[in-house]
Amino acid sequence: MSNSVIDAWLQTPQGKYILDWEQGRFDAMVADIFGFNAVQIGLPQCDCLRANRMPLRFFYDAVLPAGVIGDPHHLPLAGNSVDLVVLPHVLEFAADPHQVLREVERVLVPEGQVLISGFNPFSLWGVKRRWAGRRGAFPWQGQYFSVRRLKDLLTLLSFETQAGCFGRYSPAVTQEKWLRRWRFLELAGDRWWPFAGAVYLLQGIKRQHGLRMLTPAKPTRQMRAKALAPAVRRVEKREGECQ
Numbered sequence: 001m002s003n004s005v006i007d008a009w010l011q012t013p014q015g016k017y018i019l020d021w022e023q024g025r026f027d028a029m030v031a032d033i034f035g036f037n038a039v040q041i042g043l044p045q046c047d048c049l050r051a052n053r054m055p056l057r058f059f060y061d062a063v064l065p066a067g068v069i070g071d072p073h074h075l076p077l078a079g080n081s082v083d084l085v086v087l088p089h090v091l092e093f094a095a096d097p098h099q100v101l102r103e104v105e106r107v108l109v110p111e112g113q114v115l116i117s118g119f120n121p122f123s124l125w126g127v128k129r130r131w132a133g134r135r136g137a138f139p140w141q142g143q144y145f146s147v148r149r150l151k152d153l154l155t156l157l158s159f160e161t162q163a164g165c166f167g168r169y170s171p172a173v174t175q176e177k178w179l180r181r182w183r184f185l186e187l188a189g190d191r192w193w194p195f196a197g198a199v200y201l202l203q204g205i206k207r208q209h210g211l212r213m214l215t216p217a218k219p220t221r222q223m224r225a226k227a228l229a230p231a232v233r234r235v236e237k238r239e240g241e242c243q
Helices: 003-010 013-030 097-107 124-132 147-156 176-181 184-192 221-242
Strands: 037-041 056-061 082-088 108-119 159-167 199-206
Touching: 003 013, 013 082, 013 108, 013 159, 013 176, 013 199, 082 097, 097 108, 097 147, 108 124, 108 147, 147 159, 147 199, 159 184
Parallel strands: 037 056, 037 082, 082 108
Antiparallel strands: 108 199, 159 199
16 A cells, blocks of 8 residues: 555545544553564554654654665564564555564564554444445555454464554544534443444553473471471480480
């Protein structure tokens, strides 16, 4: 997906409506994630790492204005070298989203984190996508992942899903005036049907299961008595010899 197409859509009322929500949520979540290296893959129009305080933060994409240019399916990064990876709407438009996640798991350090944003198929925007079909304009041709399916994929890769949130409950209308008229759904949606938001943000933490240290079993009363018995017999024997 070319940046020009994404740029054009993000300048529309629909695009601004989604981007404003995601920027605020990314700012809130990355502010409390610490480490040394953080990378954002895709969607340069949203600076997802601007509120993060890691010393090295860079943007990676297949085209400019990325600081590092390359294929998200094959990251030119060493294994266990990154503390935070941000994937804003990358999986939906990737040729092989599973491979992207495998690469993210490879480069993350143990306990490293990944933040993923995506369009929710079980929302009014998901209904719009089904009507538009795969040949529709951006963003309707994407492969939308449900949160449940995404959690399953992360679990298979030894990730533990943590915080997450949904947002933007208005229908996928194109005009600003209609978005304003449906704005009352924002508060109602957060309270009554939070899982029907147009977009979501999900956090995963890479867990690495190590070896379990085996400790000796706690001695029981019988074990202690058995261990002391020979010493008692030896003492009794020496006392008999003295007599």
